[in-house]
Amino acid sequence: MNSGGDLVEIWIPDGGFEIQRGKVKATDGSSAVTDCLVPKWSNDELMVVRPLHRQPCLHRVLADCRHDQIVKLANLYGLLTLTIPRKPEPGKAVHADLLPPEPLDVWHREIRALRAAAEMWDASKNRELVARRITERLARTSFHLIATTDGGGKIALRYRPTLLIDAIWQQFAREAAGIIHCARCRAPNCGRRFPRNDRQYCSRACRMRAWRQAGERTIEETLSSPSPLRGR
Numbered sequence: 001m002n003s004g005g006d007l008v009e010i011w012i013p014d015g016g017f018e019i020q021r022g023k024v025k026a027t028d029g030s031s032a033v034t035d036c037l038v039p040k041w042s043n044d045e046l047m048v049v050r051p052l053h054r055q056p057c058l059h060r061v062l063a064d065c066r067h068d069q070i071v072k073l074a075n076l077y078g079l080l081t082l083t084i085p086r087k088p089e090p091g092k093a094v095h096a097d098l099l100p101p102e103p104l105d106v107w108h109r110e111i112r113a114l115r116a117a118a119e120m121w122d123a124s125k126n127r128e129l130v131a132r133r134i135t136e137r138l139a140r141t142s143f144h145l146i147a148t149t150d151g152g153g154k155i156a157l158r159y160r161p162t163l164l165i166d167a168i169w170q171q172f173a174r175e176a177a178g179i180i181h182c183a184r185c186r187a188p189n190c191g192r193r194f195p196r197n198d199r200q201y202c203s204r205a206c207r208m209r210a211w212r213q214a215g216e217r218t219i220e221e222t223l224s225s226p227s228p229l230r231g232r
């Protein structure tokens with residue numbers, strides 16, 4: 001099943017985000033001042049990206065995300081729980097001040113939830129509970145039904161999640177269901193997630209680097225080990 005998560009479209013300001021104190025409304029109607037992700041330049045233009053097209057293993061990337069990497073991740077893939085409600089007219093510039101501030105707490109909460117579920121899944125512990133977490137999380141998801149061409153001259157109907165975080169949980173569900181695989185690159189200084197399970201390295205460059213370093217190690221070990229010929 002293709003869930004349509006890869007179709008999710010998110011708005012990102014050209015100049016990226018930064019952390020600022022901002023006023024946000026809580027669900028009970030009260031407002032509070034807290035650290036938020038906001039566009040760096042308010043007169044910036046927004047561009048649309050398809051985050052899961054860029055990184056199909058985004059659920060794994062987010063689960064691994066450290067506090068100091070949140071801005072970097074938002075600059076690449078956009079905000080988790082906020083978007084522009086209506087699609088602007090084609091050809092018209094969309095300004096960054098249309099994007100509401102997203103509290104950093106939202107990121108912390110989502111990262112914690114995703115990390116806990118992923119760790120439980122990887123440890124093969126309590127899969128029933130993982131399935132329940134995914135179900136609870138996806139029960140709140142809102143979708144648009146959209147028609148796309150399938151390349152063979154036919155029209156395919158697909159569900160596109162409105163929010164990035166819903167698409168991310170869907171992607172986790174797809175990994176848990178065995179539809180996609182997310183490996184971690186084993187090359188030195190990489191660790192990137194990529195959607196394959198039949199390879200150890202994410203790219204040719206990483207494979208070459210790993211081989212080169214393994215080769216250097218072998219030569220060093222050969223040179224440092226006592227030679228049976230030495231001393232004769």
Ligand SMILES: [Zn+2]
Pocket residue numbers: 185186187190191192201202203206
């Ligand atoms: Zn790599």
